[in-house]
Amino acid sequence: MTIATHPITAKAHTNIALVKYWGKLDTQLIIPQNDSLSMTLDEFYTKTSVQFLPELATDKVIFDGEELSDKDSAKIRTFLNLVRDLAHITYRAKVETKNFVPTAAGLASSASGFAALAGAASRAAGLNLNRRDLSRLARRGSGSATRSIFGGFVAWQQGHDDETSFAYPIDEQPTWDLAVIALVLTAKQKKISSRVGMQLAVETSPFYVEWIKASQADFETVKTAIQNQDFTLLGHTSEQNAMRMHALTLSSDPNFTYFNADSLRAMKMVKDLRLQGIPCYFTMDAGPNLKIICQGADAERIAQHFQAVFGDKQVLITRPGSGISISD
Numbered sequence: 001m002t003i004a005t006h007p008i009t010a011k012a013h014t015n016i017a018l019v020k021y022w023g024k025l026d027t028q029l030i031i032p033q034n035d036s037l038s039m040t041l042d043e044f045y046t047k048t049s050v051q052f053l054p055e056l057a058t059d060k061v062i063f064d065g066e067e068l069s070d071k072d073s074a075k076i077r078t079f080l081n082l083v084r085d086l087a088h089i090t091y092r093a094k095v096e097t098k099n100f101v102p103t104a105a106g107l108a109s110s111a112s113g114f115a116a117l118a119g120a121a122s123r124a125a126g127l128n129l130n131r132r133d134l135s136r137l138a139r140r141g142s143g144s145a146t147r148s149i150f151g152g153f154v155a156w157q158q159g160h161d162d163e164t165s166f167a168y169p170i171d172e173q174p175t176w177d178l179a180v181i182a183l184v185l186t187a188k189q190k191k192i193s194s195r196v197g198m199q200l201a202v203e204t205s206p207f208y209v210e211w212i213k214a215s216q217a218d219f220e221t222v223k224t225a226i227q228n229q230d231f232t233l234l235g236h237t238s239e240q241n242a243m244r245m246h247a248l249t250l251s252s253d254p255n256f257t258y259f260n261a262d263s264l265r266a267m268k269m270v271k272d273l274r275l276q277g278i279p280c281y282f283t284m285d286a287g288p289n290l291k292i293i294c295q296g297a298d299a300e301r302i303a304q305h306f307q308a309v310f311g312d313k314q315v316l317i318t319r320p321g322s323g324i325s326i327s328d
C-alpha cells in the first residue's frame, strides 16, 4: 500500500431515489432507518482529483476553481481524516473538484461529490477498495453517496453497522428505455438541509413508524418492477413513496415543506398528462425541483410540454448513468 505520486481522479454520477432515505438510526456512521433504491443519472456528475502531499500543512480544497474556506471544507476534511485513518497516513491532501451539474439545480451534488471523493481519496491514499467498501466509505460522507458508486438501478441495504450498510447494484445497465426529466424550478439553496430535515422527522413526526413500514414495502415493489421492467408499477410506487416522504416534513414539528407553487403546478401537469394517456410520474427530493420519470421514447415531448409552461426554467433530460470510474 503506497501513497500515489500523482493526482488520482474519480468521476461519479448523482442519483435520484425512487425509494427514499429519510432518517438515520446512527447519525455518526450514517446508518439509515430503511433500505432505499435509486437510479444513477448520466447527465449529472462530479469529477474529483486528490493527491496526498508531504509539503502540505493543511488540506486544500478547490471547488469549481475556487479554494474553499475552512468552514466550507469542514465536511470534506473530516472525510479525508477517515481515509487517512484507514490508510494509516498523515499527509494532507490537495483536492480539486468540479461539479458537472447545472448550477444549483438541486440535484443532490453531495451524492456524486462524496462518491467521487471516496474513490479518488482512497486510491490516492494507497487503498484499493472494492466497490462495496467504497460504497461504505462514501456513506460516511453523505447517505445518498452510498448509492452513487454503482450505475443503473442501485439499492442501499440499511444494515445495522458500518460493515453491513452498503449499496449493491440491482441492474447496472438497464435494457429498457427510461428517462428522468429534471425541472429546475428554482436554483435557490434549500432553507432546511436534508440532514436537519430528516432528523426532525425521526424525532417529531407521528407518522415516522408508518413511513418505515411503507417504504420497506415500496422497496420490494420497486425491485419487482425493475425485475419485470414494469414501468407503471415503478412509476406509481416511486411517486407514492416521494409523497409519503414529503408527508413527513408536513407532519414534523416545526412543520415545513420543500414544495413551492411551481412544484404543485408541475405535479398537476404530470397527473394531467397521465389522464391524457402519456405515462409519466414524478418524484421530488429535499427541494422544490420536480423530477419526472418517463419512458425514453416520450421524454422529448414531455420535456417540451413543461418547457412551454416553465419557459424560463431549465428542463433537462437524463438517462440511467454508469457507476464510479477511477483513474490509475
Ligand code: 2P0
Pocket (backbone or CB within 6 Å): 016, 017, 019, 020, 021, 022, 030, 036, 108, 110, 111, 141, 142, 143, 144, 145, 194, 195, 284, 285, 286
Ligand atoms: C435520498 N435524500 O434517498 C433522499 C431523498 C433527499 C431526499 O439522501 O445527511 O445529503 O448527508 O446523509 O444524503 C439527501 O440526503 O443526507 C438524500 P446526509 P443526504 O436520496
